[in-house]
Amino acid sequence: MNETIENIKTRRSIRKFRDEQISDEELKTILEAGTYAPTGRGAQSPKIVVIQNPETIKEFSAWNRSYFPNEMPEDMDPFYGGKTLLIVLANSELPTYVEDGASVLSVLVNASHAVGVASCWVHRARDEFSSKKGKALLKEWGIPESYEGIGHVVLGYADTEAPEPQPRKEDYIHYVD
Numbered sequence: 001m002n003e004t005i006e007n008i009k010t011r012r013s014i015r016k017f018r019d020e021q022i023s024d025e026e027l028k029t030i031l032e033a034g035t036y037a038p039t040g041r042g043a044q045s046p047k048i049v050v051i052q053n054p055e056t057i058k059e060f061s062a063w064n065r066s067y068f069p070n071e072m073p074e075d076m077d078p079f080y081g082g083k084t085l086l087i088v089l090a091n092s093e094l095p096t097y098v099e100d101g102a103s104v105l106s107v108l109v110n111a112s113h114a115v116g117v118a119s120c121w122v123h124r125a126r127d128e129f130s131s132k133k134g135k136a137l138l139k140e141w142g143i144p145e146s147y148e149g150i151g152h153v154v155l156g157y158a159d160t161e162a163p164e165p166q167p168r169k170e171d172y173i174h175y176v177d
């Protein structure tokens with residue numbers, strides 16, 4: 001099978017990571033691939049925020065957990081102990097910003113898998129960055145207030161076997177004459 005197609009099909013969300021940071025080279029490759037994601041009108045509106053400080057990741061984990069719809073145990077880490085946290089933001093002034101951000105997130109998870117780094121896409125970035133705290137962080141980071149959170153990707157080396165994928169639903173593809 002074509003290597004790229006094989007990579008797309010074998011990528012799985014990983015939710016248990018080894019206590020080891022990924023290499024700078026792997027991170028750089030993943031991030032650069034993300035910047036090549038297609039975006040509406042080629043505007044490249046998204047931004048990828050990179051966090052590797054364990055204390056900061058811990059803080060963001062508690063913040064993310066606070067937006068869970070159902071009460072989540074205090075010891076549950078929505079980032080699963082991932083060693084690197086990426087947050088994709090996109091500029092809400094553009095008509096395609098949500099799609100642009102999702103496009104970048106998709107490339108990031110597939111690029112990670114291609115270099116042997118495990119990943120999981122994690123939600124609730126919109127809740128985070130539409131809050132007062134999120135707006136203050138944008139200001140601190142020098143990012144315009146029009147940016148919204150689209151999603152996170154946690155990265156690390158897998159400490160578990162990749163699960164089998166769910167069977168693909170039969171009516172996924174719909175041919176029309």
Ligand SMILES: Cc1cc2nc3c(=O)[nH]c(=O)nc-3n(C[C@H](O)[C@H](O)[C@H](O)COP(=O)(O)O)c2cc1C
Binds near residue numbers: 012015123124151
């Ligand atoms: C928009 C979106 C939001 C997601 N949010 C989460 C999340 O908050 N936590 C999580 O563990 N996985 C999350 N995932 C990962 C999905 O659960 C996962 O992709 C799906 O179960 C299929 O498994 P696979 O990625 O291994 O193929 C998210 C995926 C997408 C596309």
